Amino acid sequence: MSQISKLNMVNSRLGATMPGQQTTRYIFDTETAAVNQTRFDFFQTFSGKSDLESNLNVNKLDSSESMVIKSIYLATNSASTFDLQGHSNLNITVGNQVVLKDFNPAFSVPGRGTAFARIVNTIASPKILEIRLLTDITIPPQVNFKAEIEFAENTILAGEKVRFGLKGYGVIFSAGSTF
Numbered sequence: 089m090s091q092i093s094k095l096n097m098v099n100s101r102l103g104a105t106m107p108g109q110q111t112t113r114y115i116f117d118t119e120t121a122a123v124n125q126t127r128f129d130f131f132q133t134f135s136g137k138s139d140l141e142s143n144l145n146v147n148k149l150d151s152s153e154s155m156v157i158k159s160i161y162l163a164t165n166s167a168s169t170f171d172l173q174g175h176s177n178l179n180i181t182v183g184n185q186v187v188l189k190d191f192n193p194a195f196s197v198p199g200r201g202t203a204f205a206r207i208v209n210t211i212a213s214p215k216i217l218e219i220r221l222l223t224d225i226t227i228p229p230q231v232n233f234k235a236e237i238e239f240a241e242n243t244i245l246a247g248e249k250v251r252f253g254l255k256g257y258g259v260i261f262s263a264g265s266t267f
Contacts, residue, residue, distance in 0.1 A: 117252055118137065126242045153229055159220045183228075
């Protein structure tokens with residue numbers, strides 16, 4: 089099933105049949121680390137964040153928007169020894185369902201096997217990681233979602249940032265012939 093047909097199927101089952109503009113979509117959230125922090129919750133707190141730290145202000149898409157997640161993006165600006173090559177535990181929740189459970193992105197780094205996305209070279213940049221998903225995850229309209237990641241190491245310094253992004257195909261509001 090293609091990503092377009094999957095998104096249309098989910099939207100029609102939820103009664104979200106308003107036509108929209110098809111587009112690529114990237115949603116992201118950034119968390120600032122505290123001392124010895126290992127767990128980061130994304131798409132939960134939006135107050136006080138700039139447009140460069142999050143491109144959402146609530147943890148759900150608008151009533152006329154939806155998205156199919158094709159890849160997961162992680163990055164850090166850490167100047168310390170902290171990087172994304174250590175083991176971690178990632179969970180993504182859409183609604184009340186954990187759609188990606190106890191996933192360890194560390195197997196995509198050098199020395200542990202083949203990268204999940206062969207277009208990303210983690211040897212050149214251990215501070216950036218992108219994982220292409222084999223199974224599409226759909227975020228329907230008006231449904232809460234969140235991501236949680238816990239790192240095995242606690243070498244990140246206070247004030248350093250971790251960014252989490254979701255890339256994929258989406259539908260956004262389009263006035264079209266409705267106005």
